[in-house]
Amino acid sequence: MKIAIAQLNPTIGDLPKNAQKILEAAQQAVVQGARLLLTPELSLCGYPPRDLLLNPSFVEAMGITLQQLARDLPPNLAVLVGTVEENFKAHSTGGKTLFNSIAWLEAGKVQQIFHKRLLPTYDVFDEHRYFEPGLQANYFTLDDIHIGVTVCEDLWNDEEFWGRRSYTANPIADLAILGVDFIVNLSASPYTVTKQRFRETMLSHSAVRFRQPIIYANQVGGNDDLIFDGRSFALNRQGEVICRGLDFETDLLVVEFDEEARDLQLGSVAPNYECEEEEIWQALVLGVRDYVCKCGFTKVILGLSGGVDSSLVAAIATAALGKENVLGVLMPSPHSSEHSITDALALVENLGIKTTTLPIGDLMQEYDKTLADLFAGTQFGLAEENIQSRIRGNLLMAISNKFGYLLLSTGNKSEMAVGYCTLYGDMNGGLAVIADVPKTRVYALCRWLNRDREIIPQNVLTKAPSAELKPGQVDQDSLPPYDILDDILQRLIQNHQSPAQIVAVGHDPVVVDRVIQMVARAEFKRRQAPPGLKITDRAFGTGWRMPIASNWLAVKNTYQARNIPTPSLARWDGRDAHPRIK
Structure with missing residues (x-):
């Protein structure tokens, strides 16, 4: 038979x-x-x-x-x-x-x-x-x-x-x-x-x-x-x-x-497949192609910052849909470095996609004027930094609405985990392509992609990652180095290890505690994020069901203040980890 x-x-x-x-x-x-x-x-x-x-x-x-x-x-x-x-x-x-x-x-x-x-x-x-x-x-x-x-x-x-x-x-x-x-x-x-x-x-x-x-x-x-x-x-x-x-x-x-x-x-x-990067690449390309087509779209748009995340998403979109169906938008601000623009343009040249440039300096000044009286006497901070991201998000959504393009957001899993992203700004989009890809894996995918010829410009892979929302800013001003952060997140989110177990392998207890707090406090952002393609056993998608209004961190700190043994955070999300995923 x-x-x-x-x-x-x-x-x-x-x-x-x-x-x-x-x-x-x-x-x-x-x-x-x-x-x-x-x-x-x-x-x-x-x-x-x-x-x-x-x-x-x-x-x-x-x-x-x-x-x-x-x-x-x-x-x-x-x-x-x-x-x-x-x-x-x-x-x-x-x-x-x-x-x-x-x-x-x-x-x-x-x-x-x-x-x-x-x-x-x-x-x-x-x-x-x-x-x-x-x-x-x-x-x-x-x-x-x-x-x-x-x-x-x-x-x-x-x-x-x-x-x-x-x-x-x-x-x-x-x-x-x-x-x-x-x-x-x-x-x-x-x-x-x-x-x-x-x-x-x-x-x-x-x-x-x-x-x-x-x-x-x-x-x-x-x-x-x-x-x-x-x-x-x-x-x-x-x-x-x-x-x-x-x-x-x-x-x-x-x-x-x-x-x-x-x-x-x-x-x-x-x-x-011979390596995990090739397997993940094919999965993401299929995920983007089917999401776009099954939702009735033919073209996509994304912001190009000259950084590694947007570069990878642009490459995935090009492979999934064809270069003629991808529009990359450069939106430099006064804080943008020269290499951000040149690296983004080099990527566009390598991929052959369409591009347009919309400087946002004048829009930033108009926001500053509008908010000047209300913000008088306060210091420049996150609110002002995030305005830049939200201006960019508005411009991308305007183009999306005008021409019927699907907006792809470019944030990675590391950022989504700790909330290093801006609501109604860089989180705007209809699909979060690499929301389940940690930052270190983003770099690995880009290096694999460049195995035969340069697609992702080399400078993108060697420069320090930065949101460039203020002069001289780099990600590590706010976050642990990504190799450390990603290992902590892997152990915490996917392996369900307790803080004590994570510290036992050599991580700084202060850093571990801070990462746990950032993960918990960023839940309200993740709840408002676009759907992200799942490639790991524990993604921030339909299988992630965490409360937003939760007081567990305060309860945990009370245990510690009273020298009461803290309940194991091996199940810190309130549920037993299932031993396998179908």
Whole structure:
């Protein structure tokens, strides 16, 4: 039996277009001799549909589209399609009204429905909000071959691999007991750095433990802040990868099941990336392209400061959309250094993008005149510095509104973490491209980008980073050096380490305490930031749910003042860290 894997890029809610993509994949699968076609989790509506699922008309339309798709598919091909199914017992049992389901379509109709059993509720996932869990093992028989069916998280609960169970059931173990010939998994697993190696290691362990071939079909594409990397793959009973799909691209893979050997045969194996920077670059390019296109835009605009962040965002946008669709705006002030302008113009020349220059000196003077009486007797400070950033933000938004360009904001994760950014200024935008990329990683990406030829001007990579909001200003006037700051932030935000643990590796206790306070106090800014593309396990996006009006810092200081042992800040955000991200 030949099994095809359709690695699809759906648009959330576009049921006709998504159904058409499934149909086209089915037609290609038939040409390649496939008997069974797999599509990703919720492939009919796209993942994650979020509160669209609370709209009864959306659910009804999905059911109608599913029935029509069944009639349109090639008659001799079995297709597994991700969809939702109503839970008709919800009113009597008090359960959720929907299941996250897989429909087996064949011969013009829906043959069988399978329900996802394990529903994740951590990080960006909130499936208990919408779905009732399935209670029984899912399998069907096709041409005398018994095929186990799982949905994404169903594979992420092998207690032998994790050292514990996060859910009562282990769907893989249940299917192995039933004696299925192989297991398929329809997935929508968001990208994070090095996730693919982890997936393959985890599922390889399960394949060996249960002597089960596993076929994993994953979604690809960008949906809001989430990026899906595809990289569908299959493992034989020995846990060896025998096929792998393309990275960050749609693909159709075909793998063959040998009935005598009861195993999958070697197929096409796409290579993994050689370095993390290349992987992150491809993820960000896809994320920008899909966000812009799926939101109905064709062109983008961004401010060019001559700094490393805006340079990287401009390069990503150019790769994603083409140089003709990117406008860079230079907005020098009296405080801007000469190299800021020359470096920005050198970048424009290297990328070939369009540019315009709007000096803001006169606008700054007008603000000073308007505020002169009110600000009389006060010292120049943050309010005046931030006016410059807000003038620039207003100019960029004016151009965006006038010409229908999407504004890209250029702040990095380090700045977003500690609030080193200006509301209604440099935070303006429809998409924060590198909001989950720490400053040190920004430099690493730029150096990787320059591996063959100079794209990011060398001076951008060697000069001290500065917002240039006053004469002689550099970032390190206000922040620890970025290598120190990023290590503290990594340990605090992603690794959930306590202050004591961070200090134990050699960081200054005063610096650690100050960084923690900055992170907490900047929450109100992050809440008003544009969506940022997620590339790490802990991003400031839909999975980050922190209070703004919180008094935890004052409580912590009270503990310390009274010499009472402070509760461990390993869970400083108020929640246990989940051991893994789907």
